[in-house]
Amino acid sequence: MSNKITSRSENFSKWYNDIIINADLAENSGVRGCMVIKPYGFAIWEEMKSLLDQMFKETGHVNAYFPIFIPKSFFSKEASHVDGFAKECAVVTHYRLKNDIDGNIIVDEEAKLEEELIVRPTSETIIWDTYKKWIKSYRDLPLLINQWANVVRWEMRTRLFLRTSEFLWQEGHTAHENKDQAIEETRKILAIYKDFIENNLAIPVVDGLKSSREKFAGAIDTYCVEALMQDGKALQAGTSHFLGQNFAKAFDVKFANRDGKLDYVWASSWGVSTRLIGALVMTHSDDRGLVLPPKLAPFQVVLVPIYHNEREYQELVSAMKKIAIQLRGLNIRVKTDFRDTHKPGWKFAEYEMKGVPIRIAMGPRDLANKTFELVRRDNLEKRTIEIDVIQDVIPNILAEMQSNLFSKANDFKKKNTFKVDDFDDFKAKIDNGGFVLAHWDGTPETEDEIKKITKATIRCIPIDSNHEKGECILTKKPSLKRVFFAKSY
């Protein structure tokens, strides 16, 4: 077995990096803080994209594309938005290079831009500048647009997939005629995210509102889904913002309403990013490598022949090609690995590292018995199965793995979610990792103080939780409900 991977117990973040590198998902690039997403990692993103894209389209959204550059003046229009992002913006100041006397390439100082361009950290401003032209009447609403894009946030410290200076995401930007519709949209998307993440990534999440300290700069309310990683730290998996009329006012987007009066448009915006790949790794993977839920695995089944001579090889290849065709007919993503340059054992280790859900191996003995050997990645269980029943067995096992991974993660989440009423206990539980459900007096000052003492923040304020009266864990002031605290990524 492989010793390329640091164990989780030894060093969790090293383990995480080892998985990313050895499973061939991504690597650091020549640009500080930016990663190269490798074909296998990108294939996972493509699976996510196509599933989510379908969900957006089924709910009436359409895709469009807006520029990567944002004039500085647009950016400055919404004050709190500027505050939120100013410290991490890349700025384009020139548009030309030239050779100096020594033949070095330098910036041509004469080619200075009249107005600097910001590389988008998010697109609200450029989009609302555009929506101003598109929206005149309630008949133009709702406007439900999504874009798949890259954004840049100049991060101090980066980690593959979890925080890089450039990352890929989708950002939805919608416009509505009234507040209720905008809030409904914001919550509808949150529900889509929860559904998508739980049912496809097999990651259980808690959903709710962000505290004012944690919410998106420029939003009235930020809704979120938060997941718990194997090391007990929380990871924000997606956010959906109710923007009120903040951006409509900043960009003067008014429409004639049904009463014939001019009013500002109501808005939402929402996004999930390639960070979800990091969530996937830290939720399901083990010390042997990546573990992928079948619904997102670029290959759900891999076929490996075991042979001793050319004749056996040919027989196995032709038998396995038939199996591949059969499985593809069931919409199963299949990879056949007939390479003669690597031994079976090598391939087994390789696909384990890459988290392929099911491995099918066939040798001469199987050929004689009309069987194959099946190993599933989640529990490494090995079975011999008759080829005749392959059409039933494979889909069943894939479905079982999908739900098995979810329930394993869900058990972990439950075991690591604690109701706490005493501050010493709070500190201890936070220190150990996990979600801590505790009362909070609702003030940013208290949240700050708790963060200072414990490094934990409020990850999520449940929306429909039973209103259980209590006392703030820190200040003992009255509180109406418990909120989720955790240390986070």
Added chain:
RNA sequence: CGGGGUAUAGCGUAGUCCGGUUAUCGCGCGUCGUUUGGGACGACGAGGUCGCAGGUUCGAAUCCUGCUACCCCGACCA
């Protein structure tokens, strides 16, 4: 931006304190042969401006100075 560390072949490294022939080892890579039911083995081979620029010295990967890049720890963050 503060505090610490590292830089030697594609990757991981020994050598640096205490300067001295041709810079060590493993993985990977190439050729050939034997192999193939859990990362095979043997033989041969290719691959290096020792991060960059100066300096000290008969002689520098090794000592000195400056620079650069990256990593870790903090503050900030999807």
